[in-house]
Amino acid sequence: MIRVKLVAPFELDGIDSDGCVDLPDGARVKDLLRRVRGFPPYARFFPVAVNGDQVKRSHCLKDGDTVVFIMPVSGG
Amino acid sequence: MNGYTGKILLVDLTSREWHEETVPDEVYQRCLSGLGLAAHILNERIPSGDDPLGPQNILGFVTGILSGTGAMFSGRWLAVGKSPLTGGWGDASCGGNLAGGIKHSGYDGVFITGASQTPVYIYADGRTVEIHDASELWGKDAVETEAELVQRHGKKACVGCIGPAGEALALISGIVNDHGRLAARSGLGAVMGSKKLKALVMAGSHPVKTAKPVEFHEIIKKVAATVPKKAINLPGWALPLLVKLVNLATGDKKVSRLDGMMAVGLMRKWGTAMNNELSVMSGDGPVRNWRGTPRLYHTSHVNPDQLNRAKKKTYSCYSCPLGCGAIVELKGEYLETHRPEYETTAALGALLLLQDLDTIEYINEYLNRAGIDSISAGSVIAFAMDCFEHGLLTEQDTGGLQLRWGDPQAIKRLVQMIVNREGVGDMLADGVKRASQQIGRGSEQYAFHAGGQELPMHDPRKDPGYGVHYAGDPTPGRHTMGCYAMYDLLRLWTRVSWAPEPPHSYPDADRYQASTENGVKMAACGMVKMVLDGAGLCLFGAQMGVDRLAVFELLNAATGWSLRPDEYMEIGRHVESLRQVFNIRQGLEPASVQMNPRVHGASPASAGPLKGKHYALYAMRREYWKAMKWDPQTGHPLEVEEVVLK
Numbered sequence: 173m174i175r176v177k178l179v180a181p182f183e184l185d186g187i188d189s190d191g192c193v194d195l196p197d198g199a200r201v202k203d204l205l206r207r208v209r210g211f212p213p214y215a216r217f218f219p220v221a222v223n224g225d226q227v228k229r230s231h232c233l234k235d236g237d238t239v240v241f242i243m244p245v246s247g248g
Numbered sequence: 249m250n251g252y253t254g255k256i257l258l259v260d261l262t263s264r265e266w267h268e269e270t271v272p273d274e275v276y277q278r279c280l281s282g283l284g285l286a287a288h289i290l291n292e293r294i295p296s297g298d299d300p301l302g303p304q305n306i307l308g309f310v311t312g313i314l315s316g317t318g319a320m321f322s323g324r325w326l327a328v329g330k331s332p333l334t335g336g337w338g339d340a341s342c343g344g345n346l347a348g349g350i351k352h353s354g355y356d357g358v359f360i361t362g363a364s365q366t367p368v369y370i371y372a373d374g375r376t377v378e379i380h381d382a383s384e385l386w387g388k389d390a391v392e393t394e395a396e397l398v399q400r401h402g403k404k405a406c407v408g409c410i411g412p413a414g415e416a417l418a419l420i421s422g423i424v425n426d427h428g429r430l431a432a433r434s435g436l437g438a439v440m441g442s443k444k445l446k447a448l449v450m451a452g453s454h455p456v457k458t459a460k461p462v463e464f465h466e467i468i469k470k471v472a473a474t475v476p477k478k479a480i481n482l483p484g485w486a487l488p489l490l491v492k493l494v495n496l497a498t499g500d501k502k503v504s505r506l507d508g509m510m511a512v513g514l515m516r517k518w519g520t521a522m523n524n525e526l527s528v529m530s531g532d533g534p535v536r537n538w539r540g541t542p543r544l545y546h547t548s549h550v551n552p553d554q555l556n557r558a559k560k561k562t563y564s565c566y567s568c569p570l571g572c573g574a575i576v577e578l579k580g581e582y583l584e585t586h587r588p589e590y591e592t593t594a595a596l597g598a599l600l601l602l603q604d605l606d607t608i609e610y611i612n613e614y615l616n617r618a619g620i621d622s623i624s625a626g627s628v629i630a631f632a633m634d635c636f637e638h639g640l641l642t643e644q645d646t647g648g649l650q651l652r653w654g655d656p657q658a659i660k661r662l663v664q665m666i667v668n669r670e671g672v673g674d675m676l677a678d679g680v681k682r683a684s685q686q687i688g689r690g691s692e693q694y695a696f697h698a699g700g701q702e703l704p705m706h707d708p709r710k711d712p713g714y715g716v717h718y719a720g721d722p723t724p725g726r727h728t729m730g731c732y733a734m735y736d737l738l739r740l741w742t743r744v745s746w747a748p749e750p751p752h753s754y755p756d757a758d759r760y761q762a763s764t765e766n767g768v769k770m771a772a773c774g775m776v777k778m779v780l781d782g783a784g785l786c787l788f789g790a791q792m793g794v795d796r797l798a799v800f801e802l803l804n805a806a807t808g809w810s811l812r813p814d815e816y817m818e819i820g821r822h823v824e825s826l827r828q829v830f831n832i833r834q835g836l837e838p839a840s841v842q843m844n845p846r847v848h849g850a851s852p853a854s855a856g857p858l859k860g861k862h863y864a865l866y867a868m869r870r871e872y873w874k875a876m877k878w879d880p881q882t883g884h885p886l887e888v889e890e891v892v893l894k
Binding site: 179180181182183184212214215217218219221223224225226238240241242243244245 | 478498508522753791
C-alpha cells in the first residue's frame, strides 16, 4: 500500500484531512482517477505534476508522492 | 547576528551628515524588521502634518529578517515614507537585488531625511558612506543611471534610483532597481526626487548569519524539495479552458478552494502573465476604465504565449528558486524589456482597450525607465479617455490629441506627456484624484482610486476581499494585502490556531457577506502580510502556503526565538496598527477613505461576468476592523495609539 498526497481543484471523497489517499502498490495516476470519488469526467484532461514534474497518466506512483492537478490561480 | 543586523544607517541630506544607529532587540521582537521596523521608525520621527515632499519626510529602504540569509523567496526590499498620493503611510515592495545589497552592507534599513540643494547619490558598503554629486546623472533614465553607477562602483553595486518622472515630482512615480523593476506604489519616487536624491548605491559583502544555522539550512532544504524545478508544458490557450472545466464541476454559484501548488509550474513558465486572459474573462480584470465588459476586449493578443513570443531569458530575484521574471526582445527604440507583469498588461491593455502588444511592451519599458507606476499610468490615462469621451476634456485641453479608446499612438503620446509633465500630462502625472479635483464637473465618476491611490487591476466585485483591503488597509488601494482567494492560498489554518479552514468548495455568495468570519479572514491576510514584509519574503512564494514555505519556522531558526505562529500574527497585527496610527497622526482618517461606488457595485453591472454583483463594502470593512481589534466605526487602533502617542 502506498500513500500519496493529492492537490486538486475538485471536491473529492475518500481523501483524509491531510489531503492524502491510500493506493495499492504500483498504482498509476490513472488509477488514482478511478479510485478517488468525485473527479469530474473532464479531470482526465487536466495536466498532472508529481513532485513538481509534469507526468503522463501512466506514471507509476510511489509512497509519499504529491500529485498536483495543474490550475492557474489569480494574482498579480 | 540573528538574521537582522540590529543596525540602521541614517543620512541627512540637508547637512550631508550620516550616522549609524543600533536598534534594540525589543524593537525586532515587537515589530520584526522590514516594514515593521520602518513603521516603528517613521511613527517616531516624522512630524504630524508634515509635507510629504518636504525635507522632514523620511524615505526608507528596508529589508527583512531573512534577507541575505539564503532563505528562498527572501529577495524583497521595500521603500517607505509618507505618501504624497494619500497623505498617509506609503510603502512599495520590489524584488530585484537591492535587498541583498542593503543587508550585506550591514544594515536592516537606510533612512534618508532632509533635502539636498543639488542632485546627489548615496554610496555605502559597510565600511564607508559617501554622498556624491549626481548632476551628470540627473535627467538620465533609470536603466542608464543604474548602468553608469555599476560601472563606477563595480558589479557588487546594487542600485535604487529614480528616473525623470521622480525628478519631476510626478506623484505616480516610483523607485527603480535591477534594470527597470519598480517599487512603484505610494508615489515614493516623488519623495526621492524632492530630496534631490538620484540613487542609493549599496555595495557591501558582509555575510548574514542566523542564530541556528544547522536548523535553518535543514528547513531550507525541506522547502526546496517542495518547489517544482520545471515549467509546465501547456499551451497558453488551455488556461481559460481549465478554469471553465472547474467551473463546470463546481457550478457558477460555488468556488473551489485554490492551492498555490497548482500554479507554481505555470508561474515558472509565464510569470504573472498567466492571468492575462483569465482575469479579463472572469471579471477580475477591469475593462474600459472599470465600466466595460470582457466582450469589449479580445484577449488573444495578450495570451500568455504571446507575452513569451520574443522571450530571451528568464530571471530570478535575489534568493528566489522560481524565476517568474523574463526579458523579452523589442524592435525599435529599445532592444528589450521585462516581460510585462499582469498588472501592467491589464492597466495598459484591457483598461484602455489597447490590443497592440508591441505598444504595451514599448510603454512598459518607457515607464520603467522613466520610473512611473504602470498601474497608475494606465488608470490616469483611462480616466482621461473617459473625460474626453464625455466632453470634460477637449482637444484644446489635450493639445489636439484625440484620446480614443485603444488608439496606440494617442496612448503613447499621452504617456510621453505625463512623463515630461507636458500640457494635460502635467495634471495627469499627479494621479486620478487630483486630476478629477482639477477638472471637476462630475469627472470624479470616472476616477477610480482609494484615498488617492489608483486601484490595482483586480475588481472587488469578483472577490470583495480586495475591496475590503482597498478601502480598509493603512495603505489604501493595495491588492497584495489580501482577498478571499489569497486567504485560501496562504493556508494559514495549518499553523494559526484561530484561522478558519475553508471547505474545498463553498458558495460564492459567502464571499459577499459582511460576516465575522470574513472579517477574520481579511484581518489574517493583513497580519501575515506584515510578517512576510518583516521577513522580506515574496508573496508569490507564500502563496504556496505558509506551511510549505515554513515562514514561522524559518523566522525562529534565524532569530533564535521560539515564537508560535499565533504570536507572529500578533506582531503582524501590531505593525498594521502602527501603520494605521501613522495615518491618524498625519490627519488621514481611516473612515474617510472611500471608493468609486461602481467598485462595490452600487449600480451593478447589467451584463458580463459581474452582472448584478454587489457587496456592502463599508459593513465588510467594519468586520475587518473589528477583527483587527480596531474601532469598527473609525478604524482607530486605540491601544497602539495610546502607546505611540505617549
